[in-house]
Amino acid sequence: MGPSTDSMSSTSQLKITRLPKLKDDGSNWINYQALAMNTLTAKGLRRHVVGTIKAPPELVARDSSFYLPGRLAPLSDDELEEHETKLDEYLQKQAQVREVIYQTVSEATFMRIKSAPMAQLMLQQLIAIFEGKGEMVQIDTLTRLQSLRCLEDGDVILHITEMKRLKEALDSMSAPIADAQFSAYIKASLPPEKFGALLTTKPKDILIDAGATRHFSPDRSSFLNFEEIPPVPIRAADGRTFSATGRGDIKV
Template sequence: MSSSSTKLREDFLRIPKLTADGENWMTYKDRLLWSIDACGFLSHLDGTEKKPVDPSMLLGRGALWTPTTSDEIRELAVYRTAMKEWCMGKAIMKQQIAGTIPDSLFIQVKNLATAGEIFTYLSNLFEKHSQVMSVELLRKLQDQKCPEKGNI
């Protein structure tokens, strides 16, 4: 990868930190999603990227299954490659989220298995909070009045 494309990828992955109270959740979430989508990893957050299925678990093969035919050997090689790619994407996304949240939130999500689980946890934590904040800001805006002979 050239240095310019490496720089471009680093810029895509640069996201402002989420505040501990989630005050900036709505913009954080959108910027995270845009950044991850630009890098081709959005499926790790939206649940469409599934962990590859181990061929030894298919069709009653036991855990001690050993491939014997050329098709089975090829199937196992494809699985290992897919698994490596899936694990790398999962790790990149988990690190991306971990690097943009405060330690207090990291402690809460560090044992979750996938980036999708982490993102769902954070969404559940802050979505309602963000809606309440939006309503409160709208109420404050509606209560604003221009003083008598004031300059708008």
């Protein structure tokens, strides 16, 4: 069971570098799965994860001697040593896979997967728990972003800050929103009076840090190098459309 930090590191021989902690809501499952698999592959543990490696057979003890299943003659000392060396190597690598997973899941998830007899089955249990859960979180977050509305007496800055937080959450889930679409969501979320107020405010007061690389500005004179473009329709979340008619850099 890992510590509460967002990035794990191990002091054992197996180094875990910047592997994120798997969130219980599955919101970072896609990234976690890719990064965890890359870490395990880099450490030579891929076969233990996908299940293409076989464990050494379990020995049968009889009369102070050890036998391979189905073999009548006991193992010699050298054969026994060779078998135990292979078994140790197998168990160590199984434990290394478990360490990566144990260090990067919550206690609740650990309790659900700890009884898996093999590393491959442990990963299969993780997939069964989290596959699809991350997608549902993405859909829920996007729906919240699209449906968010600023009340007529609401604080525009706080409202846009919350929209930016939801956008960044989607970015972290590998589901980024295009700048133009995010700008459309902002416009659709504001009452006409508030958006109109933005259009009549001085240029220095109407720039909004929305987390996008493109911003609204109705004042053409504030651009340093304004370039007219054919009107580009942008559809808002509520079905309304508006057009971008130019582009350029603006002096803040």
